[in-house]
Amino acid sequence: MSSSPRGSPRVLVVDDEDDLRDLLEITLLKMGLDVDGAADLARARALLAAHDYDLVLTDMRLPDGLGLELVREIGAAGRNLPVAVVTAFGSAENAVVALKAGAFDYVTKPVQLDQLRLMVQSALKLAAPAGPAAPRAEPVDSRLKGQSAAMQALRAQIARLARSMAPIAITGESGSGKELAAREIHAQGARADKPFIAVNCGAIPEALMEAEFFGYRKGAFTGAADERDGFFQAANGGTLMLDEVADLPLAMQVKLLRAIQERRVRKIGATAEEPVDVRIVSATHQDLARCVEQGRFRQDLFYRLNVIELSLPPLRDRLDDLPVLIDAILVRLSAAGGQPAVLGPGVLDALRGYSFPGNVRELENILERALAFSNDGVIDAADLALKGAKRVEAPAAAVPALSAAASAAVPAAPAPLPDAALSMPAGAQAGERSGERMPPLPDLSVLPSNLPAYLERVEREILLRALAQTQYNRTQAAQLLGISFRQLRYQMQKLGIQEPEG
Template sequence: MTSPRVLVVDDEADLRELLEITLLKMGLDVDSTETLQQARQLFAEKDFQLVLTDMRLPDGLGLDLVREVAASGKNIPIAVVTAFGSAENAVVALKAGAFDYVSKPVQLEQLRVLVQSALKLSDGAPAAAPARGQAQGRLRGSSAAIQALRAQIARLARSMAPIAISGESGSGKELAAREIHAQSSRADKPFIAVNCGAIPEALMEAEFFGYRKGAFTGASDERDGFFQAANGGTLMLDEVADLPLAMQVKLLRAIQERRVRKIGATAEEPVDVRIISATHKNLEKLVEDGLFRQDLFYRLNVIELRLAPLRERLDDLDELVEAILARLGSFEHKVVLAPGVLDVLKGYSFPGNVRELENILERALAFSNDGVISAEDLALKGGSLPAPVPSPAPVAAPAAPASPEPSDAVAQPASPAATPAPVASLPAEAPAGEAAASGAPAMPRLPAFDVQASSLPAYLEAVERDIITRVLAQANYNRTQAAQLLGISYRQLRYQMQKLNIQDPG
């Protein structure tokens, strides 16, 4: 069996000799040259499994060689050697198709890791199989959008370039990141996903970089951070836009230098991590507003991967629903949709994307009879929904829509004048005289909570809890009467009270 062959292109004789010796000790065959012209000739004559080139050559730029190798169709990884601190050159090379880069002075340990990762790609080694259940909901569908996404991921998996995944909440950004990792040469190494918005600012440095024993009060043992935990693998920075500016500076240095220092340590330690970031926010706008560092943005956004929202790929709905129902059911008790339910779902805009679809079906299953989900079991938000399939069962109030559950729809604060759909049969708040004259109970208005847009779920729960509590009080906590006033069943009211932790007095 022949040894893998590497092409080294560098005009510095000492560095070229160091690279040759290191690669030969790794059991590789090496061809080296100092000019771009000779490199092109050797590349055309021989089969290489890796090309390693300097950025500046006597007769041209290594960047030209990067583009030519990437466009050759041979799927040969090419890495570049950049001057110390030339982060911009590294980013340009990665965007041009380079697999990875090393900085001068070359750290031999980092070089060996790079070479081993590149040779795994050249060998075409299959990625490790995902754990059971992991791949069930990953990148489901056959629409043009999802097929293009799969093709992009297959190409990106061969690179070490940082990837910035953009997409709406619930569109599957972490699933895409896991798929990139699973198809890469790092598939047998850790994949660490970090929600940057969920870490208190005071703990961020310790969580990302680790700490030494005794570094601060409570540090009774030494602990690795996210970078050390992901060493050799992939680190996903989810909701990266939520990083405070002070942490952005430290993160930028760790990504550029590929070295981190634990809190309380005096020396840095090398880490080999591929960075994938994700956010539903517009990072470019945050950079313009001074809320996100421009240099970190360019470092993370080498390659951008956009995920289409579910409403742009409704052709995948059948397959997605089938996979979700299979997960919700069991071998003995399968979950199915009644006729017409899929058509109702296809008329919905899904502002929460696939995550909302999962939530809708899981909640509908709780209200279904014998695992058969009907249109009346769905609770959909928004006005883009066509009329649900009518139910043969009588309803409490003619004006009420088919959706019986108030959980999300009750709390729909679409506009100050809008009336929530599930309580449409109840009259709006009216003077006491009018209410008495009509014989109908007065429905309280929606509370005007002072809430940020980012906490919409909390707002919706607060609105729903307030409405149910007021109606219960109005009915003297007679649940049957309260359910009738709300236009829902007794069972649905009991479910909502349990979910929202609403207790009867005493």
């Protein structure tokens, strides 16, 4: 066979069926590629030793062995060479095995030439000269922040996964960044210039799922005034992320399995299927294997989606990344709020002592809430309001020293309120200053008939006592109660507490 012009990408086709090998070679030559053919593993190995290739396309079953041997040998040699396999129709298990072994992608017999061309184009975008694979540097604009060992290993794994079309199942706790990881895989892969569509499977009503995933024809049902594409068509050529995939009902799991295996979908109301080319990335915080055991998730779909598993570390296992994450979050919050946001003394130590059950998403929420309570954009440890965390005092060195004159004018810091103060008559502490007589707190052994009014009364009582003990110095009262000045001011306004005149 004639070959295309010198310098074109070169492809090796390995298949013992002469007719199929000729068909593949002709198709690739028409795409402007150089093509070599081999009928068995021995000839393929000889050609691989003699030439540099940009893609290998091999059948699964060959006279002297399996195409999987070729996949593993090329992977073990560390060559940046995509390998795609040709599997028999309906042999989904073989395709999964090949992808797990390191194959770039697969096509099924009878070969659909349009799908073959799409696969070859994707593979050639990733092709590189043969040789040892150089480690990929972290992208400057990486979505996954942090330099801990866990994050460096995660980014290295993502760089490898981006070179494959194998389905990926991302696991991790809520808020750990599963969608960010999926977007990073997409951005580093051959489909980066194509759509990335993220779908929350738990947010779609069951009755609308088929229409949302596969689309519908005009008039297919009441209200279908126009033809509409589904998620698969919208992601065609790119990546479809199925977030919270464990929430899919069983009936939809069957239809999704067929669409993934056959790479074809049928719109509601249509009579023919249409090909789609999407890479599937799924994510869930649930244990899919346990869902299979419980009968809530199909085992065949589990094996189809879980070809490669990518596990994200929780934030509590990479607390060294906190400074980087906090800086990135504060930059975003500062841009949105129009004022700079910085951490005060002791804040980082307080955050390091917290377990972050909600991971990075919770960190973002904590900082956003703390910024709202902060003074002039300076977040104090008390602004964090961390539940179950040890209170961290600001280091004394961080407090600027006062002159002798200024020190004399500032009252000494108040001592904490004793427990007995919560039950003693209020007049002894605050009556003279506030001018209002405050009754003692209600007996806690008696259940209140109006809980909101009871809690408001308790909160008002405590605030008044703290203010009276500090002679209405609100800064010291806030320190006494372990809250920020802004929080104290907000509570005083809410409860209508006014500072007495004079």
